[in-house]
Amino acid sequence: MKQPERLWSETNVSDDKPLGLAGGWAGPRTAVNAIACWLAPLALGEEARAAALALLSPDETARANRFRSERDRWRFVAARASLRVLLGQAVGREPGRLGFILGPGGKPELDGFPIRFNLSHSGDWAAIAFSSGGEVGVDIEEVHFLDDLDGMISTSCSPREAAALAEIPPSERLEAFFQVWTRKEAYLKALGTGLAKPLESFSVTVTPGMPPRLEEGGDGAVSLMDLSGLAGYRGALVCLRRCDSFNVMSAVGIFGV
Numbered sequence: 001m002k003q004p005e006r007l008w009s010e011t012n013v014s015d016d017k018p019l020g021l022a023g024g025w026a027g028p029r030t031a032v033n034a035i036a037c038w039l040a041p042l043a044l045g046e047e048a049r050a051a052a053l054a055l056l057s058p059d060e061t062a063r064a065n066r067f068r069s070e071r072d073r074w075r076f077v078a079a080r081a082s083l084r085v086l087l088g089q090a091v092g093r094e095p096g097r098l099g100f101i102l103g104p105g106g107k108p109e110l111d112g113f114p115i116r117f118n119l120s121h122s123g124d125w126a127a128i129a130f131s132s133g134g135e136v137g138v139d140i141e142e143v144h145f146l147d148d149l150d151g152m153i154s155t156s157c158s159p160r161e162a163a164a165l166a167e168i169p170p171s172e173r174l175e176a177f178f179q180v181w182t183r184k185e186a187y188l189k190a191l192g193t194g195l196a197k198p199l200e201s202f203s204v205t206v207t208p209g210m211p212p213r214l215e216e217g218g219d220g221a222v223s224l225m226d227l228s229g230l231a232g233y234r235g236a237l238v239c240l241r242r243c244d245s246f247n248v249m250s251a252v253g254i255f256g257v
């Protein structure tokens with residue numbers, strides 16, 4: 001398998017005590033509370049599609065077959081197979097032999113291994129994040145025109161976020177909204193509770209140039225980072241613990257064809 005290429009990395013010095021590694025973690029970065037995020041392409045060629053499909057479980061194959069759109073079906077196959085390859089590498093097991101279970105809020109977990117992971121897909125890319133300690137959530141979105149941006153802001157943002165977005169020039173507001181959206185979604189996905197926590201009950205930073213941060217309505221330590229590097233996409237990653245090391249890598253070519 002082609003080695004993932006590192007796109008970007010950052011190390012935050014934590015003043016917490018070392019947190020220890022979750023058992024089973026053997027990822028590329030083994031610093032305490034290391035977070036790794038791969039960007040995996042979903043538009044695969046024919047050979048890579050066949051290799052990806054061969055890794056899926058019967059349940060996943062059945063789910064893939066329920067997609068009406070062929071493009072969406074292959075995107076799903078590519079995302080699940082990429083997750084299997086990268087998780088298999090991390091825990092030292094054949095990708096096709098990994099089993100998944102669902103947490104209480106429906107968040108997928110790896111059966112038999114304590115590694116924390118999360119997946120997001122949009123357009124032609126998936127983001128797959130692993131954490132050696134602390135629940136992780138990731139979200140990416142392809143930026144696209146929204147018919148009713150103001151309506152989206154009022155239904156998905158807190159009053160504080162909506163006020164900050166209103167200060168941003170209209171020509172920059174759509175991009176800013178997608179950044180806010182992915183930060184909020186990544187936080188919900190780290191919690192694993194879906195929309196049980198209302199979107200207006202917490203706020204993230206909004207103003208371009210301000211560091212990504214959960215500003216109100218969160219509990220405990222929350223590390224929030226933006227995913228950059230994919231033109232036309234916005235993304236964010238949350239870990240419910242202090243983050244010591246954060247690396248973003250490319251998983252282009254992981255099926256070896």
Ligand SMILES: CC(C)(COP(=O)(O)OP(=O)(O)OC[C@H]1O[C@@H](n2cnc3c(N)ncnc32)[C@H](O)[C@@H]1OP(=O)(O)O)[C@@H](O)C(=O)NCCC(=O)NCCS
Nearest residue numbers: 105106107108119120121139156181184185189192193194
């Ligand atoms: C399902 C949900 C977790 C994310 O959905 P999404 O953004 O449409 O899709 P993503 O591609 O980012 O994530 C899907 C993946 O998240 C994972 N996932 C599913 N349920 C999850 C949960 N409760 N917690 C964390 N991750 C979950 C799965 O791996 C899923 O992959 P799959 O489709 O291959 O099964 C859920 O939070 C949701 O419906 N959110 C939409 C809410 C919204 O309107 N947000 C706007 C924010 S401003």
